[in-house]
Amino acid sequence: MTPAFEALQKELKRLPGVGLRSAERMAIHLLLENPGAAQTLSDAITFARERVRSCSNCGNVCEEERCSICEDSRRDDSGSLCVVEHVSDLMAIEKSGAYRGRYHVLHGKLSPINGIGPDRLNLSNFEARIAEEGVKELILALPNDVEGEATCHYLTDLVKTESVEVTRIGFGLPSGASVLYADSGTLKSALDARQRY
Amino acid sequence: MTPAFEALQKELKRLPGVGLRSAERMAIHLLLENPGAAQTLSDAITFARERVRSCSNCGNVCEEERCSICEDSRRDDSGSLCVVEHVSDLMAIEKSGAYRGRYHVLHGKLSPINGIGPDRLNLSNFEARIAEEGVKELILALPNDVEGEATCHYLTDLVKTESVEVTRIGFGLPSGASVLYADSGTLKSALDARQRY
Known part of the structure; x- marks a missing residue:
């Protein structure tokens, strides 16, 4: 390996989901096998x-001031706002077609242990949106983990003075999954979330 | 998603081992979460x-005319040459410490079905190296698959006029593995490669 090769490998390794070996493979691909x-x-x-x-409104990717979802007059305007951690979560929900309202992307979740407080999240216009956009239901589509839980608590406190119903997406068995192969955390979530049938 | 976002996602997806969803995640990381x-x-x-x-000699990465391995006078000069498919294979063998001789990197393997013939491999100076470097043993460290097999056949034919012993690395159970969890291909390789004990 050479210094410039190692510098590139190090930068590639910073990409999410990329380990040392993958970064090495990518650097070789870029430098030797496919220089174009x-x-x-x-x-x-x-x-x-x-x-x-x-x-500037919701935190989604865009090339203008506001994104195509915020600018889309055909979106459901019945007063729901869906909070997600990452833009990739927004994209996943969009692909599912299960939601037609607007979003707010936090670009993270609260994690005191990692020094990530509310000031690190995209919240500067959050309360203003709740009021100005007449939000009736705040749907928290945040992860099923400790930090997701903490973030949900924080956001619920933020909006408690407003007449907003706060809901959180369901937890339990994924679609098509069987109890047999579910991990303990999922089974705990599923049992906690049981509903009258 | 926006045109420039999709263009970046498409380029990231070309990296080895990167799928559509990983590329999306990487693009978001690079553009929104960590623009630096x-x-x-x-x-x-x-x-x-x-x-x-x-x-220019072996195909390894370098920043000079020849790589640090080709230039290293302390390498084992007893006449072995180890042929690998990719530079990453060379790096893996180096990390293992199991070989101290020199290498030749093909940057690919023969694959007629994908139109990859000998002209696409790094072979221009291969026969010259065998003769000039006094190679006594050609160690084929190529994959245990059909293309690896075809490449071994081709290289063996290339050097058959020279007084070179051609060997191929062993196939079978990986270190620490049990028969129970080995796939059928591995078990077939292991049985074919059985040796007197």
Whole structure:
């Protein structure tokens, strides 16, 4: 390995989900096996960095002041607002087609242990949106873990003076899953979330 | 999603081992959650592209004409040459410490079905190396699959006029593995490779 190779490997390793071995494989791909791809990737990063920004209203990706969802007059305007941790969560819900309202992307979740407090989340206009957009239901689509729980508590406290119903997405067995192969945490969630049948 | 976002996602998806969802996650990381990383990664790609090249002798990564292994006078010079598919294979063998000789990196394997013939492999100086470096044993460290087999056949034919012993690395149970959890292909390899005990 060479210094420039190792520097690239180190930067690739910072990408989410990329370990040392994957980064090594990617660097070899970019430098030796497919050198054209290196220039194209570098150009795509520069091009996207110049254009892509965070929607000033909801935090989704956009190339204008506000994103296509916030600007879409055909979205469901019955007063629901769905809070997600990441833009990728928003994209996953959009792909499911299960929700047609608007979103608010936090770009993170509360994690005191990692020093991530409310000031690190995209919350500057959150209370203003609740009031100005006449939100009736705040749907918390946050992870089923301790930090997700803490974030839900915090947001519920934030809006408690408003006449907003706060709901949290269901937890339990994933679609198509059987009890046999579910892990203990999922089974606990599923039992806690049981409903009259 | 926006056009520039999708263009970046598409380029990231071309990296080895990266699927659509991982590429989306990486693009969000680079553009929204950690924008400093985007510039650093783009710079590292440009920096490495300008410096890193393929060793003119063996195909390993280097920043000079020849790589540190080819230039290292302390390597084992007893006449062995180890042929690998990728630079990452070379790195894996180096990390194992199991081999101290020199390498030849093909940057691929024969795959007629994908149109990859001998002209696409790093073979231009291969026969010259065998003769000039006085190779006595050619160790084929190529994959245990159909293309690996085809490549071994081809290389064996190439060197058959030389007084070179051609060997291929062993196949069978990985270190620490039990027969119970081995797949059928591995068990077949292991039985075919059985040795007197």
